[in-house]
Amino acid sequence: MELIYKGKTKDVYKLEDGNILLKFKDDVTGEDGVFDPGANTVGLTIEGAGQSGLRMTTFFFEKMAEEGIPSHYIDANIEDVTMTVKAATMFGNGLEVICRYRAVGSFLRRYGAYCEEGQVLDAFVEVTIKDDERNDPPISKDGLAQLDILTNEEYDTLEALTKQISNVVKDTLAEKGLDLYDIKLEFGRDSQTGDIILIDEISGGNMRVYKEGTYIAPLDLEKLVLA
The missing domain is CATH 3.30.470.20 (ATP-grasp fold, B domain)
Structure with a gap:
C-alpha cells in the first residue's frame, strides 16, 4: 500500500489494484474539545470513534446502493477499521x-x-x-x-x-x-467513468x-x- 494522504479523521492509501483504502481514526472534528461536524480542525479524540463511524458508513453506503445512488463504496473491514473504495477525483x-x-x-x-x-x-x-x-x-x-x-x-x-x-x-x-x-x-x-459519486x-x-x-x-x- 502507498500512503497518499494523512487526513484529520482518515488516512488514505492506494492499493495495487488501483482502488483506495481508507483507514478510519478515532479523531473527530471540533473546537476546544467540543465535537462539531462543520469544524475544519480536529477537536478531540474519542476511543472507538473510527470503528463506530465505519459501521455507520457501511450501513448507509449499502442503503444508498439499494436506492441506486452512486458512491465509491466497495466493501469494509470493521475489525481493521478500513474501507475499500473506488478511486475518484475531487472538484x-x-x-x-x-x-x-x-x-x-x-x-x-x-x-x-x-x-x-x-x-x-x-x-x-x-x-x-x-x-x-x-x-x-x-x-x-x-x-x-x-x-x-x-x-x-x-x-x-x-x-x-x-x-x-x-x-x-x-x-x-x-x-x-x-x-x-x-x-x-x-x-x-x-x-473510470467521470460520473459524480458520493465519497468519504x-x-x-x-x-x-x-x-x-x-x-x-x-x-x-x-x-x-x-x-
Whole structure:
C-alpha cells in the first residue's frame, strides 16, 4: 500500500489494484474539545470513534446502493477499521456539501438575524470549499462555474444527489425517533467513468442529530441506529 494522504479523521492509501483504502481514526472534528461536524480542525479524540463511524458508513453506503445512488463504496473491514473504495477525483481541492433541515451551527451564526435557533429549513443545500486557511468559505453555483470547479449542470446533479441522499438518511433516522438537523457530504468524479459519486463517509461525525430536542453524540447515535 502507498500512503497518499494523512487526513484529520482518515488516512488514505492506494492499493495495487488501483482502488483506495481508507483507514478510519478515532479523531473527530471540533473546537476546544467540543465535537462539531462543520469544524475544519480536529477537536478531540474519542476511543472507538473510527470503528463506530465505519459501521455507520457501511450501513448507509449499502442503503444508498439499494436506492441506486452512486458512491465509491466497495466493501469494509470493521475489525481493521478500513474501507475499500473506488478511486475518484475531487472538484478542485475538494468541496463539502451541507444539507440543512434546521437552523443551527454556522448557518445560525451567519444568518441569526433572520432566523431562530432550530428553525425548520427545507433541505437547504450549501456548498463550501475545503480550505482550512480560509475557514472553508461558502460558494455559490455561479462562483463554482466561473472558477471552473464545477459546471452548472454538475452543480444541479450535485444538489439533486445531496437532497436524495440526505432524505434517505433523514427518513432512516426518523424510523428510530431521531431528527436530522444537518449533514455534510462529499462528492467526486469516478476516475473510470467521470460520473459524480458520493465519497468519504456517512456517519455521526458528519451530521447533527437530535432526539426530542436533545443532541445525540456520534457514538451514541451509532448504537441507536444500528441497534
